Amino acid sequence: MISSHPSIAKVAFTTNGYRLLKNAQKWRKAGITHINVSVDSLDPKCFHAITGHNRLQEVRQGIDAALDAGFETVKINVVLLKGVNDNEFPDYLTWAKNVPISIRFIELMQTGDNLEYFHKYHLSANVIRNQLLDRGWAQKKRSLNSGPAQEFTHIGYSGSIGLIAPYSKDFCKGCNRLRVTSAGDLRLCLFGEQGISLRPLLQNDNQKQDLKNLICDQLQFKRSSHFLDEGNTGITPHFASIGG
Template identity: 50%
Template sequence: MRELQDRFGRSFPYLRLSITDACNFKCEYCLPNGYHPDGKPRFMTLDEIRRVLHAFSTVGMRKVRITGGEPTLRKDFEEVLQLAANTPGVDTIATTTNGYRLAEHARAWHQAGLSQVNVSVDSLDPANFQRITGDSRFDLVMKGIDAALNEGYRKVKINVVLLKGLNGGELPLFLDYIKHQPVDLRFIELMETGLHHDYFQAHHLPGTVIQAQLERQGWQLDPRGPDDGPALNYSHPDYAGRIGLIMPYAKDFCASCNRLRVSAIGKLHLCLFTEAGIELRDLLGSDDQQEELIARLHAALGQKHQTHYLHEGDAGATPHLASIGG
């Protein structure tokens, strides 16, 4: 079966699959007022998720990241992991989580097939963590990271959204943390979304600020691997952990794009910041519709743009990152 490829020669072995847009944290940059159901169609069933996974694996998907919202809020999260693990061709199963259930379930999820976990930790200061996330369970989240490391996950990453005036000065804290911890820190530049223009204006901190500090301290840019996405990864011989920078406003950020997104209500998103989604759910009701589903995926890739337009102030149709899985 022909692999997915767009007009610009980019292939897409990586699927970010959202299974819910609900979240129990209230991060200022995403859902500051908490999650409120909008009354629209509910999230995909396990059978629908299985059909999405099978279709994408047939056209070259090798890595799937289960996202949300907070994906572990779904009671069948472990079953979703098992579905992914049983999908032919998939060799990497990852998730992005706020980590509140990780300490309790790290072993079971690993046994179900989860091999990589990204935990959102926007501050290593408990009070500041609570200010940013609206949640006081900092210690529980950090215990979850320890549990994943002890369990032997292939990769454990910490996601940090850079926020001017909130955590922009915490680089020394994070560096101390990864001195002896084999964790990848990922500093993510705040991205403007439809509902958060004022917040973006107040708190956007260019990733180049952190990049310059790292380079002054001897951090070296790692060679890019064949399946690497847009992140720039840095290593230092004195540190057990690495640092990744995700800077979506940088020139040529989209040149190495290798991922597609499917929302929790079954829409394909070619970019985090473009169209309102291409409907797939009408083709997820039966195994007999797989060929038609795959044909729609190929047709959709013809619509993918070469780049997003964030640098022009156009955040597209995304209201907030929880709506399609970040």
């Protein structure tokens, strides 16, 4: 239904990939255009330690199936953690050598309940950025719709790299993201202080204009930045609570 709407050109879906092998073709046919898969390690043991599941092979097969199914982009999300999986950085690059995936290295962010974990495992995106530049990757000019990622390409690679560096200057400058939680709350930022409920205006089609007005009114409160540097993580206890 969403993909058949004439003004919607892009429908993206983020998944742990467990059912990708089975459903890639079906989801592509249903109109999903872009797919993001979390793969936090390429080492089966480490993957198991991070996710609690011994399913790396299945996920890798699912990604191949997604590439075959013809999604416009297949993004791989990776959070590199100091001393856990940061040694796998070269392995991800090797993967992107001949496979047209877009690997997203996402810097670990502090949330309400992970302060100790954050301090133990946080790896600055600058470290990754410098390694990419040292290896001949070039940063692309930011396009209007590229979102917060810094994009890198390399002439010898089929794939590309994106770097999500939330602690970098101007990270939020081009942010056009709004989120709706599974409970129907509108969130203006991953780390916002408030979430207004859209639920009462999602009950029937006659409420469409009121819903639009409410969302437009809320936009004025979207802030120009998060305040993570000051240790302010807003009302988000952890990302599972807001859907990533």
